[in-house]
Amino acid sequence: MASAPDLEERKARVRAWFEELRDSLCAAFEQIEQDYTGPLRELPEGHFARKAWTRPPDEGADGGGGVMSLMHGRVFEKVGVNASTVFGRFPSGFAKEIPGAADDPRYWASGISTVAHPRSPRVPAAHFNTRYVVTTKSWLGGGGDLTPTIASQRKREHPLTQMFHGDFMRACDAHDPTYYERYSKACERYFFISHRNEPRGVGGIFYDDLNTGGWEKDFAFARDIGLAFLESYTAIVRRQMNEPWTKEEREEQLIARGRYVEFNLLYDRGTRFGLATGGNAEAILMSLPPEVRWP
DSSP: OOOHHHHHHHHHHHHHHHHHHHHHHHHHHHHHHHHOOSTTTTSOOOOOEEEEEEOOGGGTOOEEEEEEEEEOOSSEEEEEEEEEEEEEEOOHHHHTTSTTOSSOOEEEEEEEEEEEEESSTTSOEEEEEEEEEESSSEEEEEEEEEEOOSGGGOSTTSHHHHHHHHHHHHHHHTTOTTHHHHHHHHHHHHSEETTTTEESSSOEEEEEEEOOSOHHHHHHHHHHHHHHHHHHHHHHHHHHTTSOOOHHHHHHHHHHHHHHHHHHHHTOHHHHHHHHTTOOHHHHGGGSOSSOOOO
16 A cells, blocks of 8 residues: 555546546537537537536535536437545445455545447447545556447447457557456456346446556556547447437337446446445436336
């Protein structure tokens, strides 16, 4: 564990990076809204609305808060980019699940979370997050995954999937040649809907408890993964966003979104972490799509 001054510097740098990445993502998504020329171009272009929140004392949390950035537009039916920093004590039952918190439940955590639900069924949904958690231990975790909502795109060999994985592979290989295979497989295991025995999407990468003993190296990796997501997903959106789609594809999209909801409410660790630590429910549940259908 780093000395107290070094740890405080790391916290400040991580938080600043998350906020910088948030601003870059928001700017890129708003530019996409401006550049759109597809079938819904008569709709007004979207712009992010930001809403700050803090944890009130009556929630039993020690402190912290964040900023929600939410946009509803003509390309993005709903996209959120949230950054938050919170600190306090884990509830006794939940503390046992967190590294370094079983004997001392105090924690500090900062993170960024992005979830995009496009209007077009031909543009895949996407998720990205990174977090830095400090208990008696400290580590980085996160990753990104792609969720096509029509069957023709839910194949590993599809060009969009290949593009997404290829960009993450290059980012991983720049740091460790074993990272991509390891974290890609971890993503497949994590984003799996057990009660339906099916994957949520076509994967990506997912890493957790990253603490190699070289913090600068680990932080550089986390930053590069964030930039890889920014570059890759915006390119995917731009490639598909102006194509027309059918009513049948829209119906398929809405049903696929139901699977997304099921995973996030039943299995997602970030959802459980946020709710267990007195986080803002509106920000935590930002990941849910605006319109869903179950057959």
